[in-house]
Amino acid sequence: MTSELIRSARDLRNNHREAEGRDNMVHNPWRNDFPILKNNDIAYLDSAASAQKPQTVIDAMTDVMKHHYSNIHRGLYNFSQVTTKEFEAARKTVASFIGAASEREIIFTRNATEAINLVVQSWGRMYLAQGDEVILTEMEHHANIVPWQILRDQIGIVIKVIPVQEDGTLDLDRFEALLSPQTKFVSLVHVSNALGTINNVKKIIGIAKDFYPEIKVMIDGSQAVVHRAVNMKELGCDFYALTGHKLYGPTGIGVLWGKYDILESMPPYQGGGDMIEKVSFDYTTYKEPPARFEAGTPAIIEAIGLGAALEYINNIGMAAIEAHETVLLDYANKALAKVEGLRFYGTAPEKVGILSFTADWGHASDIGMILDQCGVAVRTGHHCCQPLMQHFGIDGTIRASLGLYSNQQDIDALVAGLGKAKGLLG
Ligand SMILES: Cc1ncc(COP(=O)(O)O)c(C=O)c1O
Incomplete structure (x- = not known):
């Protein structure tokens, strides 16, 4: 059954391509840099959950372990010094990648979730008190909701929420109305993982700081840094969180950027060695x-792997990645528009390659399973955004998300798989 489905989906995909006269597929020059995609015939459309890794990242991490691995910052011997140098070089690479003023503003964490929890528990516990207001948005990932709720239970802060509009953009008039003399912190996502919306964070930061310059703003950049160049010197926020595994780097490594004077004023988050x-x-x-803020032995190999991932992206250039993904998103939008019975969530004019939809002929999880059998990997469910799903009155969507290695064949496979699913479920 499975192989039969896969075969027929591939046939369908090829037929679909011929029928559309798309034999001249745009060549993706980077796809072969990813061994997993060379070795498997899979349409991997779940990069928003976690991205695949290029050979250079695999090599950088293996090299450490093969040639000079040791703990860092402590050893006087050669291995420790070489590994420390590579670890600290990765910090510099991160700083330059996000336009930080200095590598001293870069804190390595386990992931974006830990970066956000660090701010909430260190800055939040130090500077917030009962009745102080924190503004979030309705499209936040749980990683930027639950830590604030824990703090609310600990000290009695008040959480307010900027609503999402029908097209998946934020209602900025409502944001302005939410600001009050009690507002101390605004924390929001740069790019929505469930909708693909690029929030105009510069404008939002400006509104908050115009209202009261002491309001602190944290941006969850987990999805943004993958698709767009960012610059901390220009953005105007106080904290920015990101996660390595979505950025073509390994798991277990994330980053919190903070303005140095603010970081200096904060107590430790965890205690321990180093x-x-x-x-x-x-x-x-x-x-x-x-x-x-880096208690204990850090994720040494992973930080070096993240540095390698950012070098890899730098070599391609974010502008080239953005251009490629923009063409592909347009292709995907047109191709999916021809599939009957789909409803799309997140149609903002400014968005990245994340396509979220439901089908009136089948449940998202059934469709996801059939797509898997067709060799197409998508994510189904609430995408860790349950309040956003509640806003739209659904329990989940099918989400196809693009990475720099994605190509038109991946989209064709998705469309063919949806055709197959419709035939079986519809
Ligand atoms: C927007 C956003 N924020 C935060 C996270 C959490 O990332 P991590 O699980 O790597 O901490 C994710 C992961 O899906 C995300 O998409």
């Missing part, structure tokens, strides 16, 4: 940021 100056049973003093 973040202290002096420890006695009477008192302990802490290192300056970023070390203050």
Whole structure:
């Protein structure tokens, strides 16, 4: 049954392509950099959940372990010094990738989730009090909702929410109405993982800071840095969080960027080795940021892998990635518009290659399973955005998300698989 479906989906895809006269597929020059895509006939359309890794990242991580792996910052011997140098070089690469003023503003975390929790528990517990207001948006990933709810339960802050409009953009008039003398923090996603909407964060930061310059703003850039160039010196926010595994890097590594003077004013998030100056049973003093926030042995190999991923992206150029994905998104929109009975969520004019939809002829999870049998990997469900799904009155969508390695054949496979699913379920 499975192989029969796969065969027929491939046939359908080829027929579809011939019928549309699309034999001249645009060549993707980067796809072969990803061994997993060379070795498998899969239409991988789940890059928003986690991206595949290029050979250069695999090599950089393997090289450390093969040639000079050791713990960092502590050893006087050669291996430790070489590994420390590579780890700290990765921090510099991250700083330059996001236009930070200095690598001292780059804190390595486990992922974006930990970066957000760090801000909430360190800055939030220090500077927020009962009744202070934090503004989020209706399209937040749970990673930018739940930490604030934990803080609410701990100290009694108030959470307010900017609503989403029908096309998946934020209602900025409502945002302005939500601002009050109690507003202390605004925390929002740069690009929605469920809708693809690119929020005009610069404008939102401006509105908040115009209202009261002391309001702090954190941007969850997990999905944005994959598709667009960002620059911390220009954006105007106070914190920016990102996660390595969506950026063609490994799992287990993320980044919190913060303005240095703010980081300096914050207490540690976790305590342990490598973040202290002096420890006695009477008192302990802490290192300056970023070390203050990096307790314990960090994800050494993973940080070096993230550095390699960013070098890889730099070599291609974000402008080239954006141009490629824009053409492909347009192709995907046109191709999916021809499939009957789909309803799309997230049709903002400014969006990245994330296509979220439901079908009136089948449930998202049944469709996802049939697509899997056709060799097409998409995500189905609430995408860790349950409040957003509640807004639209649905329990989930089918989400196809593009990466720099995606090509027209992937979209053709998706369309063919949907045709197959409709035939079986419709
Ligand atoms: C917008 C957004 N924020 C935060 C996260 C959390 O990322 P991580 O699980 O790597 O911490 C994700 C992951 O899907 C995301 O899409």
